[in-house]
Amino acid sequence: MSEKRMTGKMISLMARQSLKTNRMRNIFVSITIVLASALLAAILMFAFGQHKATERELSHAQQVGYYNLTEEQMETLKADERIAFQIQVKTGVLTQLDDCSVLPYYVSEMSDKIRVGEMDRGRLPREADEIALQEELLERMGVTPEIGSKVTIPFYDGNTETFTVSGIVKGGENAKQFPVFFSEKYARSGSQLKNQPYEVYAKLYGAADMHPDDLREAMYLIGSDAGVERAYVSPSRAYFDSRFVSSQDVLVYGLVGGVILLACVLVIYGVFYLSVIGRIRQFGQLRTIGMTKKQMRRFVSREGSLLFVRAAPAGVLIGLVAGYFMVPAGFSIVNTLIIVVFVLAVIYLITMISVRKPAKIAGNVSPMEALRYVPEDGMKKTSAK
Structure with missing residues (x-):
């Protein structure tokens, strides 16, 4: 095994041991990383989810x-x-009935590509005296909601016509206005649609x-x-709007994300700075036994990376779950994987930036400087003698 690899393993082992003796610092840094990861992941899940949900909705529209x-x-x-x-x-033309209204329609077909309705059972009308409508409307009109039932509709112009139900259309619960679908033959010659x-x-x-x-x-x-x-x-305005990313949304999400990351940097930096200052004597002793400046910096940086590994995945998971429940219709495995990689990369970078200055301070400690940081208890004992 090369000397470089042995040194790296030694530094990792020392960093792990150090984490066991600085629990309060670990708690503060871990909570900060978890919160930053969770908030950033949730924001991205919400933004990506909204866009995906809109995209899916518009895939069924003209x-x-x-x-x-x-x-x-x-x-x-x-x-x-x-x-x-x-x-x-x-x-x-809309026709008002007792407690609801009906709107005559002709559609050439019902398709998932351009969705104007969805059949529950039966089929679209083919003959001039056939209609398809929603079960709720049939019940309000006092008609048994079955294929083959006869329905009489009094239209706004005084015409009253009787039709046979060829299909039941989904939806309509608690609606006030109902579509009634007619055949192509009726669209060409029927009183309500021919003109x-x-x-x-x-x-x-x-x-x-x-x-x-x-x-x-x-x-x-x-x-x-x-x-x-x-x-x-x-x-379609909705379709064209979906082709562009809103600059206002980008600005809002960017500002929120920036504030979160800045707060993360400040907290992690402050905690590690105080931790390094409190261990000046320890670092001086390590320098005395031969650790180089570079190794000292790696030691402190390794502490930060270990805390990242322990805390960031939990934060990302929390953020993903929260983001999913905010926009469940916009969930995408591909987008989720992109968010996971992006958030972990950003939080790792932020963590390393945050500990860089404290690590540099630790690397610059000399054995002579360490002697100036005598514990207060030691000073009292010396003066008592």
Whole structure:
């Protein structure tokens, strides 16, 4: 075994022994490291979680909407190869019932790619006299919530029509307004939808790889090619906002994180400084038996790194758990691993910076200087003689 490795092992052993005799210092430093690690990890988990949750939510929403469309414009958009996915929609006029209201809808399909609803059982309507609606609405109307049930709806314009339930849609608990989904046949010829314009909700190919300005222009160009006025092309603000990192959020998180790290530095530095000053005589004795300045600095630094190893993982774990419960919908294993590595690296760096000055003080202690730091009890004994 080389002399360098033996020296390193000796310093590590001395540092471990030193930690056993300075419990109060260890407690203060460990608590500081745990708190700093936990707070930093929790802040990052919250920030990353919010972004991830928004990203997941928007993965089920359109990137652009085209409104007030004729059937010809709708068909042109339907055939556009630049659109990766789209649904065609019609929306009727709200009708007020006794204790709730209903809104007629036509959607070409229910998909997870652009979510406007989710089927619980059954299917979307195919015939002009079929509808799909929520179980809660059926119960309020006094209709058995089953496929095949007959529902009579008195519309706002005085028309009263009877339909057969083809599907039950999820949701609607405690709602005041309910969507009622009709078939394509009804959308073309039914009294509540035939005169309503079409809408198209779409996602574009390669949107994630395009610059936001280029993507927005591509959306307008697709609309223009279909004869849609610019005023009726609506890029999703939520989608475009998600493409940018808010400078205000970065500033807030940065300031909070900076304050936490600064407090961590000051506490660890202060505790180690007082610890070194209190052990001047011990360091002088170590210099007397041959320890170099570099070895003395390594000795104190090793104490700091050992305390980091003991305290930081616990703090990070606490922060991860707290951050998860703040935004559970934004949890991501990849983001969590990145946060763990980042927080451990930052806290280790902060710990080493904090003990650097005290370690330097310890390394500069000479055997002669150590003699000046005579314990107070020893001074009393000398004067008594």
